Amino acid sequence: MIIDTTTLEFVDVDDIKKTYMEEDTPVMSELLRTYRGLSVDDVNELLAWSGDSEYVSVSDIIDVKKCAYCGKELNRDNMEFTRDCYGIPYRLVCFDCWDELMENGYDGQRYYDGIDEYVDYY
Numbered sequence: 001m002i003i004d005t006t007t008l009e010f011v012d013v014d015d016i017k018k019t020y021m022e023e024d025t026p027v028m029s030e031l032l033r034t035y036r037g038l039s040v041d042d043v044n045e046l047l048a049w050s051g052d053s054e055y056v057s058v059s060d061i062i063d064v065k066k067c068a069y070c071g072k073e074l075n076r077d078n079m080e081f082t083r084d085c086y087g088i089p090y091r092l093v094c095f096d097c098w099d100e101l102m103e104n105g106y107d108g109q110r111y112y113d114g115i116d117e118y119v120d121y122y
C-alpha cells in the first residue's frame with residue numbers, strides 16, 4: 001500500500017509532534033519507516049516532504065496551540081472556541097475541555113439577571 005504523505009493527511013500530526021517532543025526514538029524510527037515523506041535533518045529535527053521538492057520542518061507546518069483550560073498543546077484542528085453567554089468566542093480549548101466548559105451552554109460569566117440588565121442599558 002502506498003501512502004501519500006505529501007499533505008500529511010494520513011498522518012496523525014499530534015502523535016508525531018508528541019512523539020517527537022518526548023524523543024521516543026523507537027517510535028520515531030517506526031514512524032519514519034511507516035510514513036514515506038518523513039525524515040530527520042542532521043540536528044534531529046523532524047521533517048516532512050512538502051510535495052514541492054523539499055522537506056520542511058514539521059513544527060513549521062503544524063499549528064500547535066495551547067488549550068486555555070487544561071494547558072495541553074494540540075494541533076489547532078483539534079481545538080475549538082467556547083462561546084460566552086452572548087455567543088461570542090471566548091477561549092480556545094481542546095475538545096475534552098470544550099464539552100466540560102460548555103455543559104451549561106456557555107463559557108465564562110453566567111447570564112446577567114434582570115436587575116443587572118437594567119444597569120447595563122442605562
Ligand SMILES: [Zn+2]
Binds near residue numbers: 069071072093094
Ligand atoms: Zn483542554
